[in-house]
Amino acid sequence: MRSLTPLILIIVLLFAAKPLFAQETVNKGDIIIHIHGSGPDFMSKYQVDIYRRSNSIKIIYAVFDSIRVSATRKDTAFARVSAKYMKGGGDSIENKRLSDAVYDYFERYSVYDRDSVTIAVRKDTAYNHLLERVAKAHTEDLLQTERNKNRNLLDGVHMAFTMVTASGKKVVGARSPRQTSHPLLYSLLSETMKIGRTHKLGPFLHRKSFGGY
Numbered sequence: 697m698r699s700l701t702p703l704i705l706i707i708v709l710l711f712a713a714k715p716l717f718a719q720e721t722v723n724k725g726d727i728i729i730h731i732h733g734s735g736p737d738f739m740s741k742y743q744v745d746i747y748r749r750s751n752s753i754k755i756i757y758a759v760f761d762s763i764r765v766s767a768t769r770k771d772t773a774f775a776r777v778s779a780k781y782m783k784g785g786g787d788s789i790e791n792k793r794l795s796d797a798v799y800d801y802f803e804r805y806s807v808y809d810r811d812s813v814t815i816a817v818r819k820d821t822a823y824n825h826l827l828e829r830v831a832k833a834h835t836e837d838l839l840q841t842e843r844n845k846n847r848n849l850l851d852g853v854h855m856a857f858t859m860v861t862a863s864g865k866k867v868v869g870a871r872s873p874r875q876t877s878h879p880l881l882y883s884l885l886s887e888t889m890k891i892g893r894t895h896k897l898g899p900f901l902h903r904k905s906f907g908g909y
Contacts, residue, residue, distance in 0.1 A: 725749075727748040729831070730857070731744040731745075733856070733906065740760070744758075753816075755814075755888060757892050759808060760807075768801075778801070813891060813892060820891075830859060835868055837880060838857070839868055853872040855872075855873060889906060889909050
């Protein structure tokens with residue numbers, strides 16, 4: 697297990713810093729929402745990607761499964777870059793370059809359980825309206841800062857939400873969103889997960905894998 701320690705430390709740092717998506721084309725009327733979460737166990741990482749385009753909504757569910765450790769050990773370039781990343785000491789530009797490079801390698805050797813569902817907008821207008829509300833909401837409406845100023849949690853569930861439309865992008869973070877703390881974010885989470893389970897997608901879609909949602 698000692699030989700895994702540097703790799704585990706890198707995983708922890710990258711899980712906290714990076715999402716799973718890249719630059720995307722967004723047309724007028726499109727709504728793209730990325731939900732990225734991690735639990736108290738540093739290996740508990742999950743993501744839901746929602747794409748409302750034209751007349752359909754596609755939802756992709758992904759749960760981190762494992763790392764192909766044996767492959768990382770054979771990759772000398774990965775070993776060199778990760779060692780530099782762990783050493784630190786560079787300027788902000790160099791640190792970002794190393795972080796991006798290590799993350800690219802990390803994703804190359806990561807294994808995810810994935811499944812998806814596509815639904816017609818006209819068949820679930822309520823969910824479509826929810827996506828529009830979330831995409832158009834102001835940051836404060838999503839975060840409810842005043843309501844949650846004295847909220848203390850120890851469950852270790854962290855969530856990041858990225859909303860992308862043709863007019864721009866906003867990113868918010870929340871810890872364990874609930875109906876009483878972040879009603880709009882919680883509705884998005886619960887309704888999105890309900891759709892996947894209603895369509896009986898992969899067995900990995902149980903609540904434990906998705907932060908209890």
